[in-house]
Amino acid sequence: MHEMAIAEGILKIALDYGEKNHAKRIGEIGLLIGEMSGVEIDALEFSFRMLAEGTIAEGTKLSVKRVPLVGRCGKCGKEFHIEHYDFWCPECKDGVLTLLSGREMQVEYLEVD
Template sequence: MHELAIAQGILELALNTATSHGAGKITGIRVLTGELTGIVPESLEFGFAALAEGTMAAGACLSVRIVPLTGRCRDCGDERRVDKYRFICAACGSYAIEIVSGRELKVESVEVE
Protein backbone atom coordinates (compact mmCIF):
# COMPACT_ATOMS: atom_id res chain seq x y z
CA MET A 1 0.00 0.00 0.00
CA HIS A 2 2.14 2.85 -1.28
CA GLU A 3 -0.71 5.28 -0.60
CA LEU A 4 0.33 5.53 3.07
CA ALA A 5 3.83 6.71 2.16
CA ILE A 6 2.34 9.20 -0.31
CA ALA A 7 -0.14 10.40 2.34
CA GLN A 8 2.79 10.96 4.72
CA GLY A 9 4.55 13.09 2.10
CA ILE A 10 1.40 15.11 1.42
CA LEU A 11 0.87 15.68 5.14
CA GLU A 12 4.47 16.82 5.67
CA LEU A 13 4.25 19.21 2.73
CA ALA A 14 0.93 20.63 3.93
CA LEU A 15 2.16 21.06 7.51
CA ASN A 16 5.34 22.81 6.34
CA THR A 17 3.33 25.09 4.04
CA ALA A 18 0.81 25.97 6.73
CA THR A 19 3.50 26.63 9.33
CA SER A 20 5.52 28.83 6.99
CA HIS A 21 2.42 30.95 6.35
CA GLY A 22 1.51 31.26 10.03
CA ALA A 23 -1.70 29.23 9.72
CA GLY A 24 -3.33 27.56 12.69
CA LYS A 25 -5.37 24.90 10.90
CA ILE A 26 -5.40 23.08 7.56
CA THR A 27 -8.95 22.73 6.24
CA GLY A 28 -8.37 21.20 2.83
CA ILE A 29 -5.77 19.84 0.44
CA ARG A 30 -6.22 19.27 -3.29
CA VAL A 31 -4.05 16.62 -4.92
CA LEU A 32 -3.62 15.92 -8.61
CA THR A 33 -2.57 12.37 -9.49
CA GLY A 34 -2.16 10.61 -12.79
CA GLU A 35 -3.91 7.39 -13.67
CA LEU A 36 -0.55 5.69 -14.24
CA THR A 37 0.49 6.19 -10.60
CA GLY A 38 -1.96 3.48 -9.57
CA ILE A 39 -3.11 5.44 -6.55
CA VAL A 40 -6.44 4.40 -5.09
CA PRO A 41 -8.04 7.68 -3.93
CA GLU A 42 -9.99 6.06 -1.08
CA SER A 43 -6.82 4.45 0.30
CA LEU A 44 -4.94 7.74 0.07
CA GLU A 45 -7.76 9.58 1.85
CA PHE A 46 -7.95 6.92 4.57
CA GLY A 47 -4.19 6.95 5.15
CA PHE A 48 -4.10 10.73 5.21
CA ALA A 49 -6.93 10.95 7.75
CA ALA A 50 -5.19 8.47 10.04
CA LEU A 51 -1.83 10.24 9.83
CA ALA A 52 -3.35 13.71 10.25
CA GLU A 53 -4.94 12.92 13.64
CA GLY A 54 -3.38 15.07 16.34
CA THR A 55 -1.94 17.59 13.85
CA MET A 56 -3.25 20.90 12.52
CA ALA A 57 -4.48 18.89 9.51
CA ALA A 58 -6.87 16.74 11.57
CA GLY A 59 -10.26 16.73 9.87
CA ALA A 60 -8.93 18.35 6.70
CA CYS A 61 -10.63 17.36 3.46
CA LEU A 62 -8.25 15.63 1.06
CA SER A 63 -9.57 16.00 -2.47
CA VAL A 64 -7.97 13.76 -5.11
CA ARG A 65 -8.38 14.43 -8.83
CA ILE A 66 -7.29 11.73 -11.29
CA VAL A 67 -5.69 12.81 -14.57
CA PRO A 68 -6.36 10.33 -17.38
CA LEU A 69 -3.47 8.60 -19.13
CA THR A 70 -3.00 10.38 -22.45
CA GLY A 71 -0.49 9.61 -25.20
CA ARG A 72 0.74 11.22 -28.41
CA CYS A 73 1.93 9.25 -31.41
CA ARG A 74 5.45 10.26 -32.43
CA ASP A 75 4.76 9.10 -35.98
CA CYS A 76 1.45 10.78 -36.86
CA GLY A 77 0.90 13.21 -33.96
CA ASP A 78 -2.48 11.81 -32.93
CA GLU A 79 -3.18 12.46 -29.25
CA ARG A 80 -5.79 10.63 -27.21
CA ARG A 81 -6.50 8.72 -24.02
CA VAL A 82 -4.62 5.45 -23.58
CA ASP A 83 -7.12 2.71 -22.71
CA LYS A 84 -6.15 -0.40 -20.77
CA TYR A 85 -2.45 0.55 -21.02
CA ARG A 86 -2.43 -0.26 -24.74
CA PHE A 87 0.24 2.03 -26.13
CA ILE A 88 -0.76 1.62 -29.77
CA CYS A 89 -1.83 4.55 -31.92
CA ALA A 90 -5.48 4.18 -32.90
CA ALA A 91 -4.90 6.35 -35.97
CA CYS A 92 -1.86 4.70 -37.58
CA GLY A 93 -1.09 1.56 -35.54
CA SER A 94 2.35 2.77 -34.42
CA TYR A 95 3.86 1.74 -31.11
CA ALA A 96 5.78 5.04 -30.85
CA ILE A 97 3.55 6.54 -28.15
CA GLU A 98 4.85 9.12 -25.70
CA ILE A 99 3.00 9.83 -22.48
CA VAL A 100 1.54 13.34 -22.37
CA SER A 101 -0.31 13.09 -19.06
CA GLY A 102 -1.17 10.51 -16.44
CA ARG A 103 2.06 10.37 -14.41
CA GLU A 104 1.40 13.45 -12.27
CA LEU A 105 1.50 13.52 -8.51
CA LYS A 106 1.36 16.96 -6.96
CA VAL A 107 -0.32 18.98 -4.28
CA GLU A 108 -2.30 21.66 -6.08
CA SER A 109 -3.33 23.65 -3.03
CA VAL A 110 -3.44 23.74 0.75
CA GLU A 111 -6.37 25.57 2.32
CA VAL A 112 -5.72 27.03 5.76
CA GLU A 113 -7.31 29.18 8.47
Protein backbone atom coordinates in the same frame (compact mmCIF):
# COMPACT_ATOMS: atom_id res chain seq x y z
CA MET B 1 -0.26 -0.43 -0.36
CA HIS B 2 1.89 2.52 -1.28
CA GLU B 3 -1.05 4.86 -0.58
CA MET B 4 0.39 5.14 2.95
CA ALA B 5 3.75 6.39 1.60
CA ILE B 6 1.89 8.92 -0.56
CA ALA B 7 -0.25 10.02 2.40
CA GLU B 8 2.95 10.55 4.42
CA GLY B 9 4.41 12.65 1.61
CA ILE B 10 1.25 14.77 1.40
CA LEU B 11 1.15 15.31 5.16
CA LYS B 12 4.80 16.35 5.28
CA ILE B 13 4.31 18.95 2.54
CA ALA B 14 1.07 20.21 4.13
CA LEU B 15 2.61 20.59 7.59
CA ASP B 16 5.77 22.26 6.18
CA TYR B 17 3.78 24.84 4.19
CA GLY B 18 1.21 25.21 6.97
CA GLU B 19 3.92 25.98 9.52
CA LYS B 20 5.71 28.46 7.24
CA ASN B 21 2.41 30.32 6.83
CA HIS B 22 1.48 30.15 10.53
CA ALA B 23 -1.66 28.17 9.80
CA LYS B 24 -3.85 27.15 12.73
CA ARG B 25 -5.85 24.68 10.69
CA ILE B 26 -5.69 23.24 7.17
CA GLY B 27 -9.17 23.17 5.67
CA GLU B 28 -8.40 21.63 2.32
CA ILE B 29 -5.52 20.14 0.35
CA GLY B 30 -5.73 20.22 -3.45
CA LEU B 31 -4.04 17.24 -5.14
CA LEU B 32 -3.18 16.48 -8.76
CA ILE B 33 -3.04 12.71 -9.19
CA GLY B 34 -2.28 11.30 -12.64
CA GLU B 35 -3.93 8.10 -13.76
CA MET B 36 -0.60 6.38 -14.35
CA SER B 37 0.15 6.24 -10.64
CA GLY B 38 -2.69 3.77 -10.08
CA VAL B 39 -3.46 5.39 -6.74
CA GLU B 40 -6.71 4.30 -5.11
CA ILE B 41 -8.26 7.48 -3.79
CA ASP B 42 -10.31 5.76 -1.06
CA ALA B 43 -7.23 4.06 0.34
CA LEU B 44 -5.31 7.33 0.11
CA GLU B 45 -8.00 9.26 2.00
CA PHE B 46 -8.16 6.57 4.68
CA SER B 47 -4.37 6.53 5.16
CA PHE B 48 -4.24 10.32 5.27
CA ARG B 49 -7.05 10.60 7.83
CA MET B 50 -5.19 8.19 10.11
CA LEU B 51 -1.86 9.99 9.84
CA ALA B 52 -3.31 13.50 10.17
CA GLU B 53 -4.86 12.87 13.59
CA GLY B 54 -3.52 15.26 16.20
CA THR B 55 -2.01 17.60 13.61
CA ILE B 56 -3.31 20.83 12.04
CA ALA B 57 -4.36 18.63 9.11
CA GLU B 58 -6.87 16.67 11.23
CA GLY B 59 -10.24 16.73 9.48
CA THR B 60 -8.75 18.28 6.34
CA LYS B 61 -10.59 17.63 3.11
CA LEU B 62 -8.56 16.12 0.24
CA SER B 63 -9.69 17.55 -3.11
CA VAL B 64 -8.33 15.23 -5.76
CA LYS B 65 -8.10 16.30 -9.41
CA ARG B 66 -7.60 13.11 -11.42
CA VAL B 67 -5.53 13.70 -14.54
CA PRO B 68 -6.25 11.21 -17.34
CA LEU B 69 -3.41 9.29 -19.02
CA VAL B 70 -3.20 10.72 -22.53
CA GLY B 71 -0.57 10.18 -25.19
CA ARG B 72 0.16 11.50 -28.68
CA CYS B 73 1.32 9.17 -31.46
CA GLY B 74 4.74 10.00 -32.90
CA LYS B 75 3.58 8.83 -36.35
CA CYS B 76 0.02 10.02 -36.93
CA GLY B 77 -0.02 12.84 -34.35
CA LYS B 78 -3.42 11.82 -32.94
CA GLU B 79 -4.08 11.87 -29.18
CA PHE B 80 -5.51 8.92 -27.32
CA HIS B 81 -6.51 7.99 -23.79
CA ILE B 82 -4.17 5.16 -22.77
CA GLU B 83 -5.92 2.03 -21.58
CA HIS B 84 -4.25 -0.71 -19.58
CA TYR B 85 -0.78 0.80 -19.89
CA ASP B 86 -0.71 0.07 -23.61
CA PHE B 87 1.63 2.67 -25.11
CA TRP B 88 1.24 1.61 -28.74
CA CYS B 89 -0.91 3.70 -31.06
CA PRO B 90 -4.30 1.99 -31.57
CA GLU B 91 -4.38 3.15 -35.19
CA CYS B 92 -0.85 3.07 -36.62
CA LYS B 93 1.45 0.07 -36.73
CA ASP B 94 4.59 0.64 -34.62
CA GLY B 95 3.44 4.08 -33.53
CA VAL B 96 4.52 4.89 -29.98
CA LEU B 97 2.50 7.24 -27.81
CA THR B 98 4.38 10.01 -26.01
CA LEU B 99 2.72 10.88 -22.73
CA LEU B 100 1.07 14.31 -22.52
CA SER B 101 -0.55 13.97 -19.11
CA GLY B 102 -1.33 11.47 -16.41
CA ARG B 103 1.98 11.22 -14.57
CA GLU B 104 1.37 13.99 -12.04
CA MET B 105 1.54 13.39 -8.32
CA GLN B 106 1.53 16.79 -6.63
CA VAL B 107 0.12 18.86 -3.84
CA GLU B 108 -1.39 21.73 -5.82
CA TYR B 109 -2.61 24.07 -3.06
CA LEU B 110 -3.63 24.37 0.59
CA GLU B 111 -6.62 26.20 2.06
CA VAL B 112 -5.65 27.33 5.56
CA ASP B 113 -6.99 29.39 8.47
